[in-house]
Amino acid sequence: MSYVWQWQLVWDFRGVFIRGAEITATLTFWSLIMGVVLGLVLGMMRSSRLAVLRVPAAVYIDTFRATPILVQLVWIYYALPIVLGVQMGNITAAVVGIGLHEAAYIAEIFRAGIESIDRGQSDAAKSLGMSYGQAMRRIILPQAVRRMVPPFINEFATLMKLTTLGSVLAVNELLHEAENLINNTYRPLEIYTTVALVFGLLIYPFIWLSQRLERRWKQHK
Amino acid sequence: MTETPLIRVRDLRKTFGKLEVLRGVSFDVQRGEVMAIIGPSGSGKSTLLRCLNFLEEYEAGEVLFDSTLVGYRKDAAGRLRPDSERNIRRVRARMGMVFQSFNLFPHKTVLENVTEGPVIVQRAPRAEAEERARALIARVGLTDKLATYPPQLSGGQQQRAAIARALAMQPDAMLFDEPTSALDPELVGEVLDVMRTLANEGMTMVVVTHEMGFARQVADRVMMMDRGEIVELAPPNQIFGAPSSPRTAEFLRRVVH
Numbered sequence: 093m094s095y096v097w098q099w100q101l102v103w104d105f106r107g108v109f110i111r112g113a114e115i116t117a118t119l120t121f122w123s124l125i126m127g128v129v130l131g132l133v134l135g136m137m138r139s140s141r142l143a144v145l146r147v148p149a150a151v152y153i154d155t156f157r158a159t160p161i162l163v164q165l166v167w168i169y170y171a172l173p174i175v176l177g178v179q180m181g182n183i184t185a186a187v188v189g190i191g192l193h194e195a196a197y198i199a200e201i202f203r204a205g206i207e208s209i210d211r212g213q214s215d216a217a218k219s220l221g222m223s224y225g226q227a228m229r230r231i232i233l234p235q236a237v238r239r240m241v242p243p244f245i246n247e248f249a250t251l252m253k254l255t256t257l258g259s260v261l262a263v264n265e266l267l268h269e270a271e272n273l274i275n276n277t278y279r280p281l282e283i284y285t286t287v288a289l290v291f292g293l294l295i296y297p298f299i300w301l302s303q304r305l306e307r308r309w310k311q312h313k
Numbered sequence: 314m315t316e317t318p319l320i321r322v323r324d325l326r327k328t329f330g331k332l333e334v335l336r337g338v339s340f341d342v343q344r345g346e347v348m349a350i351i352g353p354s355g356s357g358k359s360t361l362l363r364c365l366n367f368l369e370e371y372e373a374g375e376v377l378f379d380s381t382l383v384g385y386r387k388d389a390a391g392r393l394r395p396d397s398e399r400n401i402r403r404v405r406a407r408m409g410m411v412f413q414s415f416n417l418f419p420h421k422t423v424l425e426n427v428t429e430g431p432v433i434v435q436r437a438p439r440a441e442a443e444e445r446a447r448a449l450i451a452r453v454g455l456t457d458k459l460a461t462y463p464p465q466l467s468g469g470q471q472q473r474a475a476i477a478r479a480l481a482m483q484p485d486a487m488l489f490d491e492p493t494s495a496l497d498p499e500l501v502g503e504v505l506d507v508m509r510t511l512a513n514e515g516m517t518m519v520v521v522t523h524e525m526g527f528a529r530q531v532a533d534r535v536m537m538m539d540r541g542e543i544v545e546l547a548p549p550n551q552i553f554g555a556p557s558s559p560r561t562a563e564f565l566r567r568v569v570h
Contacts, residue, residue, distance in 0.1 A: 212416035215368055216475075220430035220482060221406025223398065230433055234420050 101279055102286045108273050112266035113290050119186055119255040119265055120294075124248065126191025127198045134195055135202025136228075149199065156196035162257055165189040169261045186258035186265075194251050201243045205236035238309050245302040249295050266290060317380055319344045319486055319517050320365060325374035327360055334360045336541040337374065342486070347518045349528035349549075352538035353564055358521045361538070362490050365519065366408045367401055378404055379485065406434055409479030413491040415471040417463035423450060423474045424459045430482045442481070449477040453507050469500030473507055486517040493524055525568060529553050537561045 102109070137149035156164070169185040172178045180188065209232050217227035259268035270287045274280045318341035327335040334357045342348050350358045363369035365376055367384040375393075376383040383404050385393040417426050427446035431437040437445075450456055453473035463471050472492055479487060489508065493501045505527050512518055512531050522528055528535050528549060535552040537545040537560070545558045556562045 210414075210416075212412055212414050213418065215412065216410075216416035216418070216478075218368060218402075219366060219405060219408070219410035219479070221402045221434040222430075223402060226433055230429065231418055235418075238420075 095281075098279055098282055101277060102282050105273055105277075108269050109266070109286060109290055112264065112269035113294065115183075115258075115264050115269075116252065116255050116266040116291075117294065119183070119190065119258055119263065120252045122187040123190035123194060123255070124251060126187065127194030127251065130191065130195035131198025132202055134199035135206065138199055138203045139206050153196045153199050156193050157200075161189070161193045161254060162260060164193055165257055165260055168192075182261040182263050183258075186255070186261050186263045190251065190254055190257070193254070194247065197247055197250075198244070201240050201247060202236075204243075205240040206232060208239055209235050241302050241305055245298055248298055252295055253291065316343065318342055319346075319379055320519070321375075321377040321380075322361075322365075323375050323377075325361070325364060325371055325376065327357075327364060327369065327371045334541050335364070335371070338538075338541070338543055339374075340536065340543065340546055342517060342519060344517055345515045346533045347512045347516075347520065347531055348534050348536060349532035350519065350521045350536045350538060351523070351525070351528055351552075351564070352536075352544070356538040357541040358538050359490050362488050362519060362521050365488055366405045366410060368405075368410070378407065402434075406430075406482055407485045409476075409482055409484035409487045411472070411475050411479055411487065411489045411492045413494050415463070415468070415475045415495070417471055417475055417478070419463050422460050422462055423455060423466075423477075426463070426474060427478045427481045430478065435482070446477070446481055449480050450474070452510075453477045454503075467500060468496045469503045472496065472504045476504075476507055476511075480511075486519065487511065489518065489520040489522070491521050491523065493522070523568065525553070525565070537564065539564070 134149045134153060137145040138153060140146050140149075165186065168189045169180070169182065172180070213231055213235070214227050217231045222230070255265050256267040258265045259271070262268070266287055270283050274283050277283070320342035322341070323339050325335050325338040326333070338357075338361060340348075350361065352358050360369055364371045365378070365383070367376075370384060373393075375385070381404055382396070384396055384401055386396045386400075388394050417423075418429065421429065424443065424446055427450060428439065428442040431442040431445065432439055447456070447459070450459060453476055455470060455474055455477070458466060458470060458474070463474065466474065476487075476492075492508070493504050496504065501524065505524060508518070508520070508527070509531050520527075520532070530549075532549055534546060535549050536543055537552060537556075537558070539560050545552060545556060545561045547557070551557070552561060553565065556565065
């Protein structure tokens with residue numbers, strides 16, 4: 093007996109995929125903002141000369157990288173209310189959890205980017221009388237950002253796929269919606285394939301953009 | 314003459330871990346003077362130069378620039394306390410620095426490199442800064458490279474642009490850290506020419522160099538360093554003609570041949 097593909101079913105339930113994709117995009121957007129802002133701060137702290145800044149950042153980064161995000165999510169949603177009395181909605185909890193987790197990775201991208209810039213650049217900036225902030229903003233970061241784009245896009249793709257863990261907190265993101273649909277239709281192959289396709293459509297434009305940017309900056313040099 | 318020196322260094326000491334890089338260095342640089350610093354590698358020349366504008370922190374002794382202590386202030390008991398970032402930046406901006414590896418900003422054009430300091434640090438109006446930058450860039454012979462990015466320039470052109478960038482801050486003194494050591498031999502001359510012109514115009518200069526010809530012709534005094542100490546500090550004709558220290562004689566014999 094050969095398998096009969098039923099793609100019509102996907103089309104009939106397109107609303108489910110669109111709704112799921114919207115939630116996935118929302119989760120991605122807000123956790124990305126959180127991860128980038130917090131990651132920038134942590135990354136700068138991590139490359140600071142002052143131990144009071146560097147050590148806490150290092151502890152944070154290592155803790156979040158060394159433990160499973162699934163546990164982190166569960167902890168934030170179920171344990172924080174007990175320990176701190178902080179109760180968040182499931183979408184907020186998912187955004188916070190993924191954002192906190194990603195911040196640790198993004199911090200490392202920032203740190204590596206900053207540290208990859210030759211020390212002579214900051215010497216030159218200092219010799220002109222620039223402050224640390226001016227040197228960072230005008231000289232170091234503009235060069236570092238170019239080197240950060242490829243690993244950053246990588247991380248972005250990872251982050252978007254991590255949002256599927258929101259299903260643990262019953263967030264109706266794409267995968268969660270798809271699994272509900274599978275339970276009702278028993279068509280996992282069509283539905284999972286469609287999920288993959290939707291993720292690809294969401295992520296690919298950014299990969300394409302990053303490659304274009306890289307090429308442009310290369311010509312610039 | 315009792316004029317106060319522009320740069321005064323007293324018993325300067327610096328260690329890297331257990332290694333004593335500077336072991337009590339004292340000297341003065343007068344306004345308008347050109348001082349060349351020579352000596353074997355690892356003798357502490359570059360570290361000394363970097364202490365003058367506090368790119369390198371020193372641990373003991375003092376550096377005075379125009380009678381202002383650099384990097385520290387003295388408390389009531391006369392002990393050295395770290396100075397505020399602000400004061401350090403202010404005194405730094407009065408000394409231009411030129412590096413062995415140029416250190417131009419690769420993401421900025423030649424013109425932007427030269428206007429960066431005046432616009433960002435001195436808050437000069439952009440139009441005014443650009444006008445001055447163009448004049449400086451013309452002086453170092455790079456007018457046709459205004460809109461070029463540093464990676465597309467030759468080493469000699471990059472170093473000339475770096476000199477213009479430092480001059481744009483209208484410094485009272487210029488520090489050169491082996492400015493021609495990273496250059497192909499045929500490009501050394503164009504950079505030395507710019508430096509010679511600057512010296513003739515009366516700029517106070519401290520130049521760490523391996524170019525003995527330049528030291529001999531342009532410097533008012535030459536400092537010979539070895540193992541973190543000044544071996545000899547004298548006018549070039551004495552250093553090169555009749556060195557009083559056997560270590561100087563030995564070093565010169567090795568570099569000249």
